[in-house]
Amino acid sequence: MSTPTVFAQPGDGKVTQLDGSSRRVILDLPELMLVEFTFDKGGVGALHSHPHLQTSYVAEGVFEVTIDGVTQTIGTGGAYIVPSGLVHGVKALEAGKLIDSFTPRRDDFL
Template sequence: MQHYTQPEDTAWTEVAPGNSRAVLSHRPEMMLVAFRFEEGAIGALHSHPHTQVSYVAEGAFDVTVDGVTTRLARGSSFIVAPNLVHGVVALEPGLLIDTFTPRRDDFL
């Protein structure tokens, strides 16, 4: 099991125009992922069976969870229960740090 991740060891994957992700750490029961967004980039509405907690590390986003949209900026966070539809729009360049439980095996 890997206990530490260094920035130089982090692989970024483009997931949509202006949006990339890096899996930072994971175990079967939990995963930490960074999502980088260019201004105007969209994290399309979607759902999954995982609980998700997201922290806005940089930037500002319009975040939609279960049909309700809220503007969140650096230092804010949000939580998404399993199977709720959610997505984001980056209002400026930004970084979200997401935790998923259980791990999102589709990201590996």
């Protein structure tokens, strides 16, 4: 059995270009995943839900975040948790970056 990757350097990880944003899977194990999302101003993470527990940290920028019909504006240094199954999404009010963790890992990102 191979040893899992537990370290990442800047620029490591698979980058996927999305409409108005990009996604970089930084690290993942079956039980946990760390992902960086980079948004252009006005970029949208459309409303969606998934069975994974998600935490998100606003590393840069300001985002309008909606979780289960409740919307708040969250800036650099702020964070939020999305419980399993709740509908959620974001809009970048300025260019920015979110650092998300998911448990278990989102295999659809790999």
